[in-house]
Amino acid sequence: MFDDRLSGAVRIEQRRGLLAALTALRETRADVLLVATRDRLARDSLLAAMVEKLAEQHGAAVRTADGTGNGDGPEAVLMRRIVDAFAEYERLVIRSRTRAARAVKKSRSERISREPPYGWRLRGDGTHIEPEPREQATVALARKLRRAGMSLRRIGRRLEKRGYAPRSAKRWHPQTITSLTRDVARIR
Numbered sequence: 001m002f003d004d005r006l007s008g009a010v011r012i013e014q015r016r017g018l019l020a021a022l023t024a025l026r027e028t029r030a031d032v033l034l035v036a037t038r039d040r041l042a043r044d045s046l047l048a049a050m051v052e053k054l055a056e057q058h059g060a061a062v063r064t065a066d067g068t069g070n071g072d073g074p075e076a077v078l079m080r081r082i083v084d085a086f087a088e089y090e091r092l093v094i095r096s097r098t099r100a101a102r103a104v105k106k107s108r109s110e111r112i113s114r115e116p117p118y119g120w121r122l123r124g125d126g127t128h129i130e131p132e133p134r135e136q137a138t139v140a141l142a143r144k145l146r147r148a149g150m151s152l153r154r155i156g157r158r159l160e161k162r163g164y165a166p167r168s169a170k171r172w173h174p175q176t177i178t179s180l181t182r183d184v185a186r187i188r
Contacts, residue, residue, distance in 0.1 A: 003017045008039050008043040008044075008091075009044070012047060012050075025058040029059060032062075033060050033062045036064065037065070037066050037068065043090070045084045052080075109128050110127055110128055110129070111127055117129075118138070119131065119132060134164075141164065152177040153174055
């Protein structure tokens with residue numbers, strides 16, 4: 001038994017359980033890869049087809065516990081393709097709705113995540129955010145340095161030298177600097 005506890009939308013490299021299950025098919029000569037439902041296998045039609053082909057190459061078939069698309073006949077193949085297409089469609093719709101909801105919340109200066117982004121703090125109501133002056137100065141300096149062509153690591157060192165600290169880490173991580181300067185194209 002293999003478990004991912006991840007969405008079927010996650011890239012295959014991050015799906016250790018699925019990769020282990022495919023490896024086990026090859027090593028044990030099992031004849032079935034049983035998944036709860038097709039959308040747990042993948043929410044990408046191409047990935048679902050790849051997993052099916054890999055299983056087939058190892059002499060196994062992908063089957064679902066709910067029975068949808070099980071079998072080898074043309075109608076079962078068609079059903080699997082339809083279910084895979086709808087799983088991908090559903091993932092795209094969810095992503096679209098989430099982006100739209102985040103944009104609305106951002107336009108209202110409402111909190112989007114547990115922690116407000118760097119440069120912002122929660123207002124007393126616990127729902128809306130407002131600028132945090134010291135962190136806003138840090139963001140402004142980081143963007144200025146990035147526009148000047150400075151590397152992410154140098155920006156981190158410069159911020160530390162001037163007394164600007166990240167919220168929860170000892171040092172500035174390049175990925176954090178990337179987040180702060182996301183809207184700035186590097187000039188060089």
